[in-house]
Amino acid sequence: MAENFDVVVVGGGPGGYVAAIRASQLKMKVALVERENLGGICLNWGCIPTKALLRASEINHLLHSLDSFGFAADNVRFDFAKVIKRSRGVAAQLSGGVKHLLKKNKVTVFDGHGALAGPGKLSVTKDGKPVAELAAKHILLATGARARVIPGMEPDGKLIWSYREAMTPTALPKKLIVVGSGAIGSEFASFYLNMGAEVTLVEVMDRILPVEDAEISAFVRKAFEKQGMKIITNARVQGVRKGADDVTAVIEADGKVTELKADRLISAVGIVGNTENLGLEGTKVVVDRTHIVTDAMGRTGEPGVYAFGDITGAPWLAHKASHEGIICVEAIAGLHPHAMDVLNIPGCTYCRPQVASVGLTEAAAKAKGHDVRVGRFPFIGNGKAIAMGEPEGFVKTVFDAKTGELLGAHMVGPEVTEMIQGYGIARTLETTEADLMHTVFPHPTVSEAMHESVLDAYGRVIHI
Structure with missing residues (x-):
């Protein structure tokens, strides 16, 4: 028999867990389904651990700039494994904090994969085995997004990295290619450059950080280049060849084709919504280019089914997901929240x-x-x-x-x-x-x- 709730949230990232807590504050009986880590990509593999890494790279930069402040130090060095370990520890601490918050707010958490199983019903499975059957008048989808994979540049965990491998390397590469200069690509490029790697940043558009104001983009490019980064814009990666312990990218830029060899390559070329295996088939939920279409309150075309956060499209930001989750829940509760103006959502890139x-x-x-x-x-x-x-x-x-x-x-x-x-x-x-x-x-x-x-x-x- 299905366990009954007022609201079931699928996805425990910054959109999902915040929505679940707000629903509980509004006296609803709430369940949250998460198949991996509470806190989602943001707390575990995105926003937070990358900032821990970037903080380490800032310290490394300062330690090599001591003379300008009147200090001197001999044999300045770092333990790269400890840098990575600290980042993972920060992520684990915050994920544990989310677990505590959900428990404090009496949200029932199910460990597994959630999928629609008919009107007002959700099935939860783990490793293909049934865990629970849930029933709710309101089912909220907040399953987030993942890195886009370009054919021929698929992450393999060794030579070609996604953001996950880029955050947990066993050693600092001497030479690195980063493909994609949005916030994710620019942050990784900045981190590895300031840790001592030779970095080349490759961007298909005519400038790096292309969503930013043109003057900002131009300034960052000059700053990166002054720090020693190589930047190639108007560039397409035609192909990638793997060696035993290196990778060669064939890059076309401004009509010229060059080959660039490095120890590792990071692919940071966009986002794809996690809409697969959610039981959307046969529903009125509309998926457009991997993202679910909703109204301003998070309602989909299927009665009782809502969506918000990265699964609904740009901007792919944790704070946007959290606020959308609150709007969705407050609308369900009849509080008449204001619709969110995406132009009022700040964007931040934590490079140097x-x-x-x-x-x-x-x-x-x-x-x-x-x-x-x-x-x-x-x-x-x-x-x-x-x-x-x-x-x-x-x-x-x-x-x-x-x-x-x-x-x-x-x-x-x-x-x-x-x-x-x-x-x-x-x-x-x-x-x-x-x-x-x-x-x-x-x-x-x-x-x-x-x-x-x-x-x-x-x-x-x-x-x-």
Whole structure:
């Protein structure tokens, strides 16, 4: 006999477990089905462990820059195995924390794979064997996404890596090729470069970090190249040849074909939704290019079936998934939540230098017909950034010239991933340039550059 719940969530990532907790807060009886690790890709193989790795690479960079701060150290070195072990330990700690939170909120967790088994029903299996039959009026799909695999460049666990192998290598490669310069590719390229590897970053578009503002992309490219990274844009990988312990990529760029040899290759070329084996056949759930189609509240075409997070498409961000999960559950509870504006979702890339943005790029704003006013402020004009020894980068703000609406904000430089939420709040509150100008920013902080950028858009900048 099926066990009855008000809500069953399939997937224990940052979308699923947050939705389950919120549903429990709203006095629903909740079950969560997870086939692998609580916390999903984000906590176990994505957001969190990669930041632990990047922190290690930042420390390595600082240790080799001690002279500029008046320090000296002999025989600076690192234990790569310990670097990896620490990253995995951080992931395990947080996954355990999610388990505790679910227990605290009285969410029943089932270890297995969930699939629709008829209206209001879900079957749970583990290793092909039945675990449970669940019944619920509301079934929420939050199964996430996985790395896209390009034919001929399939990860093999040894020479060609996906993000998983890139996070758990047994040794630091001397030479590395990273294919794809989005957030994932750029972060891995930055990590390995700062740990001492020779890195080549390959991008099919005409610039790296192609979803970012063009000025930001150009700055990051110059910064990467200054650090020693090789970058090839307008490039396609025509093929890959494997050796005993190396790999050769055949790359076409700007009409020329070259061969690039390295110890390992990381494939970071996009995302595919995990829609297979969910029992969607025979339902009214619509799947478009591997992603489930929903309305603003997460409802699919099938009554009682909902979806949110990476399985529903871009932007593929943990914080977007969490917020969508809350919206979905609150709509089920009749609370009438606001639909999410994807332009208010900040994006962050934790390479060196960091990149963060929210809203429209300058080009996108103009394409939408806005008459824009643009402000910029370089960190070289910011006292705190200079004191930190990180004066490279800038803040760029884009306003509607007629209304003063903050259309977008784009930053590259020290700790910008921690500051972008300020502009996120501003957009959510529909803040104008006047509100931002009259906001008092503390001194000395790196965030003062945000204020100065706003002032610059209106000819009132002080420190440049």
